Amino acid sequence: MTQVPLLIERIETLQVPPRWGLLRIIAGGLEGFGEYTVEGQLDGAEAIVKELSTYFLGKDARDLKRLVRGCYDQSFYHGGAHFMSALGGIEIALWDIVGKAAGQPIYRLLGGKVRDKVKVYRWAGGNNNAPGAAAEEAARVVAEGARAIKMNACPPLAAIDTYGGIRAAVQRARAVREAVGPDVDIAFDFHGRCNVPMARRLARELEFANPLFYEEPVRPEYNRWLPEIAGITAVPIATGERMCTVAEFSDVVAHRSAHILQPDLVHVGGISNAAEIASMAEANGIAIAPHCPLSPVAFMACLHVVAQSRAGWILEWSKGIHYNSSGATGDVDPWLRYIEESDWPMFEVDDTGHLAITECPGLGVKINWREAECAAKAGVTWRDEAMYLPDGTKANW
Numbered sequence: 097m098t099q100v101p102l103l104i105e106r107i108e109t110l111q112v113p114p115r116w117g118l119l120r121i122i123a124g125g126l127e128g129f130g131e132y133t134v135e136g137q138l139d140g141a142e143a144i145v146k147e148l149s150t151y152f153l154g155k156d157a158r159d160l161k162r163l164v165r166g167c168y169d170q171s172f173y174h175g176g177a178h179f180m181s182a183l184g185g186i187e188i189a190l191w192d193i194v195g196k197a198a199g200q201p202i203y204r205l206l207g208g209k210v211r212d213k214v215k216v217y218r219w220a221g222g223n224n225n226a227p228g229a230a231a232e233e234a235a236r237v238v239a240e241g242a243r244a245i246k247m248n249a250c251p252p253l254a255a256i257d258t259y260g261g262i263r264a265a266v267q268r269a270r271a272v273r274e275a276v277g278p279d280v281d282i283a284f285d286f287h288g289r290c291n292v293p294m295a296r297r298l299a300r301e302l303e304f305a306n307p308l309f310y311e312e313p314v315r316p317e318y319n320r321w322l323p324e325i326a327g328i329t330a331v332p333i334a335t336g337e338r339m340c341t342v343a344e345f346s347d348v349v350a351h352r353s354a355h356i357l358q359p360d361l362v363h364v365g366g367i368s369n370a371a372e373i374a375s376m377a378e379a380n381g382i383a384i385a386p387h388c389p390l391s392p393v394a395f396m397a398c399l400h401v402v403a404q405s406r407a408g409w410i411l412e413w414s415k416g417i418h419y420n421s422s423g424a425t426g427d428v429d430p431w432l433r434y435i436e437e438s439d440w441p442m443f444e445v446d447d448t449g450h451l452a453i454t455e456c457p458g459l460g461v462k463i464n465w466r467e468a469e470c471a472a473k474a475g476v477t478w479r480d481e482a483m484y485l486p487d488g489t490k491a492n493w
Contacts, residue, residue, distance in 0.1 A: 102126065102157040102197055107149040107186065111138045112471045114420045114430055115478035116391040117181075119145060120465055121189040123157040128192030129463045131362050131393040132185030134177050135419075136480040144182035152186060158197070160190045161368060168365070180340045180365040187366030188397045188459075195458035202400040202458060206371055209403040213450040216413040217283060217308075219389070220272070221247025223418060223481070227271035234282075235275045237416065242280070243449030244308060244410060247272060249284035252483045252491030253294045259486050262294070266301050273305045281308040288315035288338070289492050292325070299329040309334045309356050309385075315492065316344075322353035334358050336373075337387035340365075345373045349380050357407075360387040361398050370398070374405035383407050389414040392435050392443075396459040403453045413451075415443070419478070433471070436462035 102124035109132070110118045117138045119130040134141040151167045164187045168174050174183075195202045203209050220234035220242070230247065237245055250265035273282060284307050290298060295313040302310075309332040313325050316338045326333045334356035339345060340363050348354050357377050361370045370386065377384040384407045386398040395413065402408035414420055415431040432440055439462050445451055454460030483491040 099158070100124065102193060104152050104155055104157055107145065107152065107189075109142050109145050110468050110472040111142065111476045112434065112468050113474055113476060113478075115476055117141055117145075117185065118391065118393060118434070118463070118468055119185040119189055120463075121152075121157070121186070121193060123193050124197065126193045126196050127465075128157075128189035128194075128196070129393050129459065129465075130185035130187070130189030130192070130366075131391055131397075132181045133362055133390050133394070134181045135389075136478060137178065138476055140178045141181045141185075144178050145185060148182055148186060157190050157193045160187070160194055164190070164366065164368065175341050177338070177340055177363050181362050184362045184364065184366035184369075187368065188362075188393065191367050191397070192458040199457050201454055201456060201460050202367065202397075203403040203453070206367075206400065206404045209453055210406055211403060211453070213446070213452050214399055214402050214408070215244060215410045215448070215450050216242075216445065217244035217246050217281065217410055217449075218242040218413055218415065219247070219417040220245040221268065223248060224251045225268075227268045230268045231271040231275035234272045238276050238280055240416075241445040241447070241449060244281035244283070245276065246283040246285055246311070246412070249286045249302060249310070250289055250298055252289050252485060252493075253291070253298075254485055254487075254489075255291045255293065257294050257297075262298060262301055265298060269302050269305045278306070282306075283308040283311060283334075285311040286313045287493070288312045290314060292318060292321045295321075295325050296328055299325055299331065303329060303331060307331045311335070311358065312337065319348060319353055320351070322348070323351060326353065326355070332356050332383075334385065336360070337363070339363075342369050342372050342376075345376060349376055349382070354382070356383045356385050358385055358387040360390075361401065362390060362394050367397050367401060370401045371404070374401055374407050377407035378405060383409060385410050386412065388412045389417055389419060392431065392461055393459065393463065396454070396461050399451070399453065400459070434464055434468045436464050438462070
């Protein structure tokens with residue numbers, strides 16, 4: 097029996113508080129949702145969505161891989177956060193449509209799930225807050241059901257720290273560990289704030305807290321140093337949020353630079369590429385834990401990738417993160433604002449800190465596009481934070 101084509105009729109974009117770029121595709125009477133967020137630089141990513149849209153209009157959404165890969169290959173200049181996020185937003189929305197047309201969740205179209213639920217970790221510890229405040233925030237997040245948390249490992253550090261940054265990092269880590277007890281996992285996000293010498297030192301200094309992993313010890317342009325950092329600590333090294341192609345992850349694996357791959361599913365071009373990175377991790381005996389401080393659209397896309405990968409075991413969940421409070425209004429949790437209220441219960445963790453994997457078709461979450469359209473009128477004001485060292489040097493945020 098010949099299937100009726102799912103012809104792509106239009107692609108719409110919205111910039112909504114707190115800092116997200118949401119996308120909707122209409123095809124064959126169905127709507128699919130995607131995300132093109134490049135934090136603090138939405139205009140650039142949105143412009144590329146509009147550039148790429150002409151390639152997709154009038155085509156059959158079911159030819160998803162051919163369309164997306166064809167768009168990538170036809171574009172002489174491709175890669176980078178803005179291009180890949182624009183393409184990723186379109187790709188995620190196409191998966192949502194194809195899943196809905198098939199009446200199947202996306203993970204089933206990827207081959208089926210290997211687990212019934214996914215452990216999540218929440219953000220805690222604020223951004224360079226004092227030890228007591230960090231401990232209080234971590235305890236609150238754990239009281240809300242989290243059994244794993246992530247916090248900033250350190251303030252911005254000089255190339256060789258002489259301003260007490262290492263000492264401050266240790267004090268904050270100690271306060272948080274004492275507040276949450278020994279059974280809660282704590283991951284430390286270096287956020288690329290360290291140059292190589294201080295990343296090596298910090299990796300040793302924080303071991304007392306029994307970290308779950310160290311995230312992005314150095315900026316991705318310095319990944320060649322990761323094997324040395326990994327060699328001085330037993331704590332797993334994670335990286336990937338600012339890497340944008342499967343090939344970049346392949347290089348990290350080839351050089352044995354990390355134990356946990358953290359593709360930001362939006363920034364690597366969507367679900368198919370993230371699943372390919374997950375397969376690479378599985379084939380090399382390492383893990384995948386997608387970076388996801390973004391909206392429920394990106395989160396659900398990540399959930400499907402982790403659900404179907406043996407290398408996946410945990411997923412970042414940005415509910416409650418301070419970055420996502422920008423522009424928040426009313427009493428609704430900013431992270432839930434654009435989800436239909438009937439779907440809110442699906443984001444309640446069990447007593448082990450896991451979320452159940454949806455059986456609903458497509459992404460499995462209903463987005464209130466009308467609410468997003470209303471919110472878009474306010475615009476997005478969020479920008480990367482400016483940070484300085486005591487000598488006036490602008491630091492890596």
